[in-house]
Amino acid sequence: MSSIFLSAEISCIYKKHGRRRKIHCLVFVPDLASGAKFGLALSRIGNITSDGRPILGLDAKELLRITLDTSPQSHVDPGSRVDASFFSV
Numbered sequence: 001m002s003s004i005f006l007s008a009e010i011s012c013i014y015k016k017h018g019r020r021r022k023i024h025c026l027v028f029v030p031d032l033a034s035g036a037k038f039g040l041a042l043s044r045i046g047n048i049t050s051d052g053r054p055i056l057g058l059d060a061k062e063l064l065r066i067t068l069d070t071s072p073q074s075h076v077d078p079g080s081r082v083d084a085s086f087f088s089v
Helices: 032-043 060-070
Strands: 006-016 019-029 075-082
Touching: 006 032, 006 060, 019 032, 019 060, 032 060, 060 075
Parallel strands: none
Antiparallel strands: 006 019, 019 075
């Protein structure tokens, strides 16, 4: 039996402890129903229909919480890409 996970890249840009954070996260959900639920949750936070990667003012930990609320089988890979060398995970 083969498993296929749907994936998306979300750019989280936010301030924490007075510093700006820019983290690109890969999000994996196990099925179309979970993907629809995840998309609906993110659409309440920001514009996810613009061209390219959605950019949300959302802490990466909050993105993880939303993802796991969507489905316990979901997964987030934080820091899949960092914008510049002076931005760090």
